[in-house]
Every structure is written in structure tokens, then in C-alpha cells.
Amino acid sequence: xxxxxxxxxxxxxxxxxxxxxxxxxxxxxxxxxxxxxxxxxxxxxxxxxxxxxxxxxxxxxxxxxxxxxxxxxxxxxxxxxxxxxxxxxxxxxxxxxxxxxxxxxxxxxxxxxxxxxxxxxxxxxxxxxxxxxxxxxxxxxxxxxxxxxxxxxxxxxxxxxxxxxxxx
Numbered sequence: 320x321x322x323x324x325x326x327x328x329x330x331x332x333x334x335x336x337x338x339x340x341x342x343x344x345x346x347x348x349x350x351x352x353x354x355x356x357x358x359x360x361x362x363x364x365x366x367x368x369x370x371x372x373x374x375x376x377x378x379x380x381x382x383x384x385x386x387x388x389x390x391x392x393x394x395x396x397x398x399x400x401x402x403x404x405x406x407x408x409x410x411x412x413x414x415x416x417x418x419x420x421x422x423x424x425x426x427x428x429x430x431x432x433x434x435x436x437x438x439x440x441x442x443x444x445x446x447x448x449x450x451x452x453x454x455x456x457x458x459x460x461x462x463x464x465x466x467x468x469x470x471x472x473x474x475x476x477x478x479x480x481x482x483x484x485x486x487x
Contacts, residue, residue, distance in 0.1 A: 363423030370426045374400050404432040
């Protein structure tokens with residue numbers, strides 16, 4: 320009659336594996352899949368360029384069909400890109416595109432719209448004010464602060480060096 324041997328708990332549960340953080344990093348780096356930098360750059364370029372090409376096509380459409388100037392067509396173009404980005408985020412398409420394309424999908428307007436709408440969708444179960452409103456604007460706050468500070472610094476540089484910009 321054969322006896323069953325006691326099944327031993329895994330080593331990670333019993334604490335038998337005592338490794339330093341450096342040893343863990345070495346093991347993790349060996350198991351991490353390799354990434355092709357060139358392939359990632361090409362994907363980012365193609366997707367980012369395609370988003371910009373779509374934006375340019377929208378702008379040309381507003382200029383041709385509605386007789387707008389380049390400056391007048393800029394605002395509806397940005398609104399349309401934001402709208403499409405949010406719609407694609409709602410259906411989960413933009414996130415899959417972003418995972419494949421990497422930084423190429425982070426083109427400023429569409430990437431920012433995706434980030435804000437993703438946060439709103441993720442926290443909608445917590446309510447409109449404390450869930451959607453509070454979490455959606457966490458990212459917006461840092462971007463607005465950065466933009467304001469950068470504009471202030473650039474304005475100071477222009478003021479100090481006496482750089483004049485003539486419009487028109």
C-alpha cells in the first residue's frame with residue numbers, strides 16, 4: 320500500500336525564498352519579453368502620423384466645404400478629433416490602438432481626450448461628482464498647470480530678450 324506524500328506549500332507562501340530586490344530584478348529582466356525599438360518607433364510614427372493626417376483632412380474639409388479660413392477651421396477640427404477620440408475610447412478601440420502603437424497614439428489632443436474619458440469611464444460607478452468629475456480632472460489639473468507655467472516662462476524669456484512677434 321503506497322502512502323501519499325504530503326504536498327508541500329509553495330516556497331513563496333512559506334517564505335523559503337529569501338531574495339534581495341536586486342536578485343528579483345535580475346530574474347524579472349530575464350523573463351521580460353524583448354521589445355524591438357525600431358518596430359515600436361515605426362508603429363508610433365505610423366499611428367501618430369495617421370491621426371495628424373486625419374486632422375489635416377478634417378481641416379481641409381472645413382476649408383473647402385464651408386469656406387472657412389485656416390484659422391477658422393482649426394477649432395472645429397480639434398473638436399471633431401476630440402469627439403472621435405472619446406467615441407473610440409468608449410468602444411475600447413482607442414485603448415487597443417494605443418497598446419499597439421505606443422507613444423504614437425498620444426498625439427496631444429486625442430491622447431489627452433482619451434486619458435480624460437478613460438478616467439471618467441473607469442470611475443463612473445462612484446457617481447457623477449465624486450467619481451467621474453473628481454477623477455477625470457486629476458490629469459487635466461497637471462496639464463493645465465504645466466501649460467500655464469510654461470507659457471509664463473516663455474513670456475518672461477520674450478520680455479527679457481525683447482522678442483517681438485508680429486501677427487498677420
